[in-house]
Amino acid sequence: MKVIIRDAKIMDSVSPFNNSITDILIVDGIIQKIGKSIPNLDNTEEIGFDNLHVSQGWFDSSVSLGEPGFEDRETITNGLNVAARSGFTAIALQPNSYPIIDNQSQINFVKSKSNGFATQLFPIGALTKGSEGKDMSELFDMKNAGAVAFGDYNKSLDNANLLKIALQYTQDFDGLVIAFSQDSNIKGNGVANEGVVSTRLGLKGIPNLAEELIIARNLFLLEYTGGKLHIPTISSAKSVQLIKEAKAKGLNVTCSVAVHHLVLTDETLEGFDTRYKVSPPLRIQTDRKALLAGVLDNTIDMITSDHNPIDIEHKKMEFDSAKNGTIGLESAFGALLTVLPLEKVIQKLTSGKNTFGIDMPSINEGNKASITLFNPEGKSIFTKDSILSKSKNSAFIGVEIKGNVYGIYNQGKLVL
Numbered sequence: 001m002k003v004i005i006r007d008a009k010i011m012d013s014v015s016p017f018n019n020s021i022t023d024i025l026i027v028d029g030i031i032q033k034i035g036k037s038i039p040n041l042d043n044t045e046e047i048g049f050d051n052l053h054v055s056q057g058w059f060d061s062s063v064s065l066g067e068p069g070f071e072d073r074e075t076i077t078n079g080l081n082v083a084a085r086s087g088f089t090a091i092a093l094q095p096n097s098y099p100i101i102d103n104q105s106q107i108n109f110v111k112s113k114s115n116g117f118a119t120q121l122f123p124i125g126a127l128t129k130g131s132e133g134k135d136m137s138e139l140f141d142m143k144n145a146g147a148v149a150f151g152d153y154n155k156s157l158d159n160a161n162l163l164k165i166a167l168q169y170t171q172d173f174d175g176l177v178i179a180f181s182q183d184s185n186i187k188g189n190g191v192a193n194e195g196v197v198s199t200r201l202g203l204k205g206i207p208n209l210a211e212e213l214i215i216a217r218n219l220f221l222l223e224y225t226g227g228k229l230h231i232p233t234i235s236s237a238k239s240v241q242l243i244k245e246a247k248a249k250g251l252n253v254t255c256s257v258a259v260h261h262l263v264l265t266d267e268t269l270e271g272f273d274t275r276y277k278v279s280p281p282l283r284i285q286t287d288r289k290a291l292l293a294g295v296l297d298n299t300i301d302m303i304t305s306d307h308n309p310i311d312i313e314h315k316k317m318e319f320d321s322a323k324n325g326t327i328g329l330e331s332a333f334g335a336l337l338t339v340l341p342l343e344k345v346i347q348k349l350t351s352g353k354n355t356f357g358i359d360m361p362s363i364n365e366g367n368k369a370s371i372t373l374f375n376p377e378g379k380s381i382f383t384k385d386s387i388l389s390k391s392k393n394s395a396f397i398g399v400e401i402k403g404n405v406y407g408i409y410n411q412g413k414l415v416l
Contacts, residue, residue: 001412002027004038005373006048011055011346015363024054026369029412034365047414049406051377056360057089057370057410058349060329061256062232062304064153068109069098074309074390076110080117081415082388086329087349087372088119089410090358094308095126096153102126102137107145118413122148122358124178127166133157136166143173148356149230151178154279154324156214158184160221167227176356178230181214181239182206182280191320193266193281201269203319206281208236215239219246222253230355231255233306235280237290244299254355255299257291258306259328260395263335264288268395274315274322275395278306292339295348302352303345305332309391326395331382333374334401342376373406373416380404 005024010017023038024031040046060083066073083091093110095101101110107123114121125142129135131152139150150170157163157179166177187210192198194205215231219242222229231243234255246253260278265285268276276282294300305328314323336345353360361367382396407416 001414002044003409003414004040004044004046005052005054006046008052008054008373010363011053011343012363017363024363026409029369031363031365031367031369034363047373049373049375051375052373052406053376054363054371054373055346056350056363056372057408058087058372059090059353059358060088060305060307060332061092061302061352061356062094062306063091063329064094064096064308064325066309067097067113072390073311076113076121078390080114080119080121082329083119084117084408084415085388085405087333087374087405087408088329089370089372089408090120090122090353092148092356093121093123094153095124095131100126100131102129102131104138104141104145107142107147111146118408118410118415120411122146122356124149124151126150127152127157127177128162131155133159133162136162139166139170139175140173143175148358149176149178151180151232154180156180156182156184160217163218164221164225167222167225167229171227176228176230178232179218180232181211181218183210183214186210186213191277191281192269193283195266195284197266197269201272203269208238208283208287211236211280212238212242215242219251219253222246222251223249228252233258233261233280233304234300235261235283235291236287240290240294240299244294247299254301256302256304256352257295257300258304259332259335260306260326262288262291262295262303262339263399264395272319274317274319275326275393275397277319277322277324278326278395279324295340296344301355303336303348305329309389310393311391315393325393327387327389327391327393328396330387330389331394331396331401333405334382334403335396335399337376337402338400369409371409373408374403375406376403378402378404
C-alpha cells in the first residue's frame, strides 16, 4: 500500500522534521520520503485535510472493552475501530472481562482477536487470580504470551505483602506492576467525592485520603523492594505531591490521570447523572488544577481516557447502584485541548509507550509509519451522535471540545 500525506505539519519533538509542513510518502508501512511536493508518479492515494497535523501514534494506557463475556458493552473488533477513529494506534487492554484475563490462554485469546487491525492491542494481565486480591496470577507465563503489565482494574490490593512479593518477583523479567490505589475500608459505600457537593446531594463520600493513604503505602513498598510501579488514574493534589517526592528519591514510579479528572469536577453531579459516576470519583477544582499542574511539570507521565463501556442496564439507574465508568476514546483529544496546550497533549498521549515497553518510531524516513492525523483547531459540542462505541455512557455529552481527529496510519493500514 502506497500513500502520500499532503501538507501535514509534523508534531514530533524527536523528528528532524518537527514543526515543518511537508509531504510524507509511505510505502508498505514504511516512511519512504518526507519532503515538499513529493511527485505522484503512479496514481498513489493522496491524503489531504484542512490544517492537517500529524504526530507519533497515540497510546491509551487504560481501555476496557468487555470481550470476552461482556460483548453487549463492547467487542474487541468495534473497540479497536473506535480507537483508530479516535486517533489511537495502540491501547493497553484492561483485564476486567469475563473471565478475567489472568492466564496465558486469555492473553492469547485477546491478542488473536486483535490481529489485522490498524490499532494494536497490548493486554494487561490481572495481577491476582480472578482479580480477587488473594493469589498472584501466573505473571511470567502471561509476560511470555504478550502481557505488557499486571494489575487488577480499579481494585486496590488490601494485602500489602502480596504487592511486595509482586514487585520483587517481576524484577526477574522486567515486569511492570500496576497498583490502583483506594483504601476499600475508608471508601466504604462512598459513591462521590467527600465534600460540599456530596453533602448537599446526600451522597456518601469518598475522601481523598482513601487514595492518598494507599499511594503512600505503595510507594513505601516500592522503595523497599525496587522494581517498576505504575499508579493509574490519580485524582487528588496530595497524590501528585506524593509521586513527585517519590520520583525525586529516584523511585521507578510512573502515573497517569484520566481525561475526565482534568476537565470535570464533582459539580457535574448536581443532576445525579450516573454518566459522571467514575472511580476514583470526580474531585474539586483545587484537585483538578493540581492535576493539570502535575501534567505540565511532568510529574504525571501520561493521560488516559480510562475508557470503560457500561451497558445501559447498569448505568441508567439510581446513583448509588449504578456502575462506575465512562467511555472516553472519542472525546479524549478534543476535551484535553480545552485545558492543555497542544504540544503537552501530544506528549502525554504518546509518552506512555515508553513505560509499557511499546515501540515509539519517530516520524522520519526509513521508520515504521505509526501516525495520528488531526486538526487542533475548531470547536464543537460533543453529542451522542459523536459516539462510535456500543455503549453510550460518556461523561462528555454536551461538553464543548476543540479540534478534530482525522484518523491514523499504522500497521500498514489507513483508517479515516
